[in-house]
Amino acid sequence: MNTNEQVITSPEGVAGQHTNHLMESSILPVRHQRRTIGAWGFVWIWVGIAVIIATFQLGANGVTGLPLWQVILTILIANVILASLMTLTADIGTEHGLSFSVYLRAPFGVYGTHIPSIFRGLIAAVWFGIQTYLGALALNGIVEYLTGFSSWPLWYLVFALVQVANTALGIKSVERLAAIAAPAIMAISVWMYFTLDVLAQTQGINIWTFVGEADVSILTLFLANVAFWSTLAIDIPNITRYVKTTPGARGFVARNRNIFLAQLVALPVTQAWIALIGAVSFIAAGDWNPITVIQGQSEGFSLIVLLVLVILAQWSTNNAANLIPASLAFVNAGAPYIKYPVAVFIAGVVGTLSMPWAILDNLFAFLFSYGSFLSAIGGIMIADYFILRNRRLNVPELYSTQGQFRYYKGVNPAGLIAWLAAGVLAFFSGIWAFVVGLFAGMFIYWLLMIVWILRYYPQKDIENKQGEHYLGTSSAINWHYNKSLKSFQRVPSDEQ
Template sequence: MDTHQQQQETGAPSSREQSHLLEASILPVWKTQRTIGFWGFIWLWIGMAVIIATFQLGAGGVAGLSLAEVVAVIFLANLVLGVVMTLTADIGTEHGLSFSVYLRAPFGLKGTHIPAVSRGVVAAIWFGIQTYLGALALNGIFEYMTGFDSWITWYLVFAAVQIINTALGIRAVELLASVAAPCILAISIWMYYTLDVLAETQGINIWTFAGGEDVSVIGLFFANMAFWSALAVDIPNLTRFLKVPADAKGFCNRNRNVFVAQFIALPATQAWIALIGGVSFIAAGDWNPVSVIQAQGAGFTLVVLLLMVILAQWSTNNAANLIPAALTFVNAGAPRVSYAAALVLAGIVGTMAMPWLILNNLFTFLSYYGALLSAVGGIMVADYYLLRRRRLNVPDLFNPNGQFRFMSGFNPAGLIAWILGGSLAILFLEYAYAVGFLSALIMYWLLMKFWILPRYPQQELTSNFSEEFLASSVDRNWVFDQKQGFRRLSNADTSALQQKREDL
């Protein structure tokens, strides 16, 4: 047993002061509890990447660029963002931690709530937007079949179904994605050919079409990066459930289930959906292919199109919006706020934001919150890789008197870097992601190195980056129970403990 483990076992968190940092859904996930495999993560990403708003992204591009240029720019932007996502994903695969719990390291035990809840509210708003679009689709189907017309009713029904589905756990989310993603792809291929035929009947070649507006390649590139800036920071919420091989010492081996999903599935799907939006604009002057095809047909065509809308919103909402929102709310309200209660709260917040109004200013909304979250991404990479070298004193993330208390629960380095980096990103909005990410990364590293670390030592660093602060890569799991507190157990011991709990 290592020294750090002995120290943690002598004082198991049990007081009320300590319990506010603990709740079952935000504890580290053991390797034996990780159920998402290679194909599971690919289906999750395909399901998340099919967003109705992506159609608008493609249409905006072809207004001034060729269709091939738009597809290439969006694919490349997602490849670059995939690098950031893969770096932050390791927080989940290595330590089994959620996004908001990890932020206790760069922002402090209390400071984490400012960026984390901000992200949670944005995720909840996106849940409302997606649910509204799904409700319109449901209303369209039932109005056609029965004459019943009430999108508000279907909004409430659809919201409840999604919340229940997510509350059933990550396996239920993965199962939905594995069913929804292939269906969505099949319908999207049919949509492409339908729109291409529509363009040909008007004598338009979609690949030689040239719009007359002034569209910036750089602007389109960074707009697409802002699109996924939220998932780039909170991807550990999902990767903590990714299966990790027994020999997980190497970064590539440990994250092998991440690479294909984030470097092929995401950029390819995003570019494909944007392409359909572009073709819809070329063929009919409307970015929404659902509206275009729906206007020309009824019956089975109408039902199939609207079914795609429903599946697309549902599969995106579960993994990309409800889970992140709920976990940030649990982190802020533990132990009083359970995961199930947090999911309901996310639904309420998303609805109160009146998403049907936000849709009119969707890309302004995307640009500003993307700018702020780009700075959070820079801080996470600086903290996890440049300062801690992937080592993390996980037990102290749940200890109110541990090293992450900093200044009364706040780490000023993280907050200052976020405010300044986010402000610079907003100031240079067209290049927001690059400006926010890099400026926050540099500022955080400098503030920590020359101000915070000399005053608030971090055990990972003072131990000369000991392996006792690693988990998956050294065949260990961070395990918590009420009697013994946190322990670092081998995979074999963790499997035995899990079996013992299941037998009870």
């Protein structure tokens, strides 16, 4: 049979139930016709994501014991390596058009997926709260300067609702905001750099020859930065499933060509640049937060411009890096009753109830705690997608409660055991947490699947690792769900 001919599979028919709790329109595979984000659109999204408050502190921590040039070079190299790893998980989106939570049904089971995906969703929601709180402080600063009125809780509510509404409108709305916010953020950040450099010069300090007295190693700084984006390293398919790709592109590079500029250039350069500003702020004023430093010395137009940077940075990061992952995890858990707009609102409420203003005081302890377990999920995903399945995936059965991904009562023990074991190992591995979690998760999952799970729960896509039937973009096909027939159809990419 030709791979472009229609093949129909019915999850409802297999499941034998009236309501399919694995099905909701926002978590269905994205067809090629709906993948509208180009290379530059993805670049703007990543620039907006990379400007977050913790990045300033990373740079400042480094310069307390290392020359500035070593700090920036280390951060740049670390992020290039992490971005290279991220392109592996990104292929899940470009090849199959799947979200993170739906894909996790393969290594964790159709019900087991809820444990790691909700864990990631809650982390994303908390980060939404943190970013919104910072944006609310900036909004309050502008209004207080202009009118004398001060109430950050009010502006928190306003800012949260605006972001929720923007994200609920869909990926195109997120891309439009990024295209406006990212250039503005970079322009304002250049102004911040020169302002801080002048401040340092007035004190007779050369930022490029300054060396702190703390005991900081290049290795420590490197590993801290590799772990920094552990969140998006695993759930980047949530965004890449909307990135344009060429149907029939069999090569990895050809299939992901619109991803490389954003992840291998925009992310490392932006991260290094923002860390540089944090480092210079520490050198010039002894405070890692340049917003606080410049705000204390600014007034009028310059103060407002600075605070606009804060608002745009929090907004653009929240849309793509926090609200989308959290809402898709909640949709996955509550399908078909929780729709995407409702899930976005839930993410906003959860983020607020986490009291982000308190978490911000212990930000790096928070980062370390969850990063260990997220790195293990990344290792499991790579082992499952590339090593075991060779990029092939039985997509229709991801939406079937009785298909091959049911495993034991809907849970794949290999996935959960590997995740918990690797996560605990990583948690107690100090600065090596990300590396240990990634490779331990990868090896433990692979081993358990080979010696145990595959003997009792056959996987069609693993048994057929060389065929075309379980490929998506590489075979120039879409998995399209026909609502009237309640079935998936494997249709050519050029068919509307």
